[in-house]
Amino acid sequence: MVTIEEVENLLEHDIAVKLCGVDADGIPRGKIVSKAKFLSAVKNGFGFCSILFGWDMHDRNYEPELKISNADNGYQDLLARIDVKSFRRVPWENNIPFFFVSFFDSATNKPLAACPRNLLGGVCDRIEQVLGAKAMAGAELEFYQFSETADSIREKDGVHLKPLTPGMFGYSLQRPTLNQEYFYDVLHTCNKFDVELEGWHTETGPGVFEAAMSYGDAKAMADKSLLFKLVCKSLGPKYNVMPCFMAKPQQGMPGNSGHMHVSLVDKDGNNLFARATEDKDAAWDDIRFLSDIGRQFLAGVLAGLPDVMPLLAPTINSYKRLVENFFAPVTVSWGLENRVASVRLIAPPSAPPKATRLEIRTPGADVHSHYALAAVFALGLYGIENKLELSVPPASNYAEALGQFERLPKSLLEATDRFAAKGSLARKVLGDDFVDHFAGTRYHECRLWDEAVTNWEVTRYIETV
Known part of the structure; x- marks a missing residue:
């Protein structure tokens, strides 16, 4: 160092x-x-x-x-x-x-307060002061690649873009060879740039890749998530490739997720979410192997999730991904190994104790990693400090997750109103100075969207009304 x-x-x-x-x-x-x-x-x-x-x-x-x-x-x-x-x-x-x-x-x-590295750093410092623990995180980013340039995208007005490869072919060993110079240049450059990838593969969707960054210190992980995007955006144009980290680049196609994995470890590296012995009297089987600290952390995240949505889904486009029937997490929900809930608990018996963690599945690839991780860890610490108990039962299936649990905000404006509200948990855990600033930036974004005339409006109405 x-x-x-x-x-x-x-x-x-x-x-x-x-x-x-x-x-x-x-x-x-x-x-x-x-x-x-x-x-x-x-x-x-x-x-x-x-x-x-x-x-x-x-x-x-x-x-x-x-x-x-x-x-x-x-x-x-x-x-x-x-x-x-x-x-x-x-x-x-x-x-x-x-x-x-x-x-x-x-x-x-x-x-x-608005400096992303300060915000996350401050939350991580508080975790160390209060718990003597270290915040740990991992990130998975899905993103489209288009055979386009900055100029061609503007000439096409952002529509009818050509994907790097056609069709749906997730986890393909064959497809990366079609663009292997670009594919391997990203992989090797990330390693040289101290942005190690523990996974790198195609994902379902035309021209979609997914990268999983090696799990580690949360502050470093936020930096590396940002730098990964910088690598792709810097190398892509050399191969006439435009990487796209929008949450929902194309209607009718899967969106780009930006899942965040989080946990806490003590000074000896022991996972504080792991339970030493099975709790046979747990309220739900899902948490038999989750520690009391882990349960309180999860309770804090669930309590504040609707209040911090602009930090997890920060753009107008974010909410195009968060819609029903696309298996996107749209409710305040969780479950053991449940990939349709907003929070997936990864724990024994399906994972070793040392791997116990929460996967926050709400963010898309447009996520601001510093802000999102700051929000998640701040809410988790709030849950621990206030000894919150889990009041939300685990979701067993997608239909249940949709019908039984609180719906998350459906738009950036709705999310920002809740984030900025006087009594929001966002203000309690992140402070008024930060919330006022970031809410102002999101209201600005909403106003620009309200004033925009889109291709959809023109093609729908130009002849018919």
């Missing part, structure tokens, strides 16, 4: 460094600086324009402007602090050194 003292030696033969921050949409933003500039800032940080948290994914200022960055404060600088422990080199850019930065208020030096 790199220390500040070691950095200068590591960069002995370099002339520049790439720095990366994460914005509210989970997009990596940054710049290249000279080695001299980097070394002058490595201990105390440097100024970075706050507009990073003042505009949307297409660099359009939020309307209305938000507290962090606005005309009244002159779009003032934030303090960007370099995380030397995040050091790696960018294989496809001549191995230029790469570091993450996190953002702080330049006047108070306090962590910026």
Whole structure:
């Protein structure tokens, strides 16, 4: 692990460094600086324009402007602090050194609430302080590939895109060979970029791949999930491939999931969700091997799931995936090895105790991993601190999950209203400053959608009304 003292030696033969921050949409933003500039800032940080948290994914200022960055404060600088422990080199850019930065208020030096790495880091720190435990996570991302370029997608207005391969062929050993240069370039580049994949295969859907990132520290996992997308989006164009991490790229086709696996371990690496001996008196057979801490964590997640949906499903398109009859998780539900519930419990007898964990199945591939993991772990900690008991029974099948349990919000607007409400659990576990900022960004997104005239409207109404 790199220390500040070691950095200068590591960069002995370099002339520049790439720095990366994460914005509210989970997009990596940054710049290249000279080695001299980097070394002058490595201990105390440097100024970075706050507009990073003042505009949307297409660099359009939020309307209305938000507290962090606005005309009244002159779009003032934030303090960007370099995380030397995040050091790696960018294989496809001549191995230029790469570091993450996190953002702080330049006047108070306090962590910026909206900074994704700060939000997740703060929750993980609280877990360590309260429980003496470490937050662990894994991520699985499904995504489409299209044989398109940025220019061709705009020329086609985003419709009638050509998939990399036709038809449905999940877990195919044959299909990757059709585009093996791209397929293996992603695999090997991820390994060089410290984004190890423990699984990499085709998934059902035309041109769909799935990547599973190696399980580990939750903060590192959020970084690696973001960097995996960066690898694909950087390499794809070299092969005339456009990777697509939208939750629902095509009507009538499966959506792209972004499942998150979570657990807690103690200082010796013991899984705190695992139960030492079977609880034969458990309220449900599903939790016979889940510890009391695990049950409380699960209860906290279920209690707050409807209140944090914008962090799990952050775009307008997210809710096109979360519809009935596509086996998407649309209710506050859970179950042992249940892949149609929002939370799948993985535990004995179907898994070894050390693998006991929760799989949060609500997010799509458009998930903001830092925000989503922060929400899940914050709710889990809330459940543990308040010793919440499970009140939601396990779902046994998809029909039951649809009919018996609370329906999650059906749109980004509905989800944001609940997230921003005065008494929401999101405010309790993540704080008003963060909730106010992120709610503002989502209301901005909803307003742009409300004003948009879509292809569906034109083709449906242009001749008939």
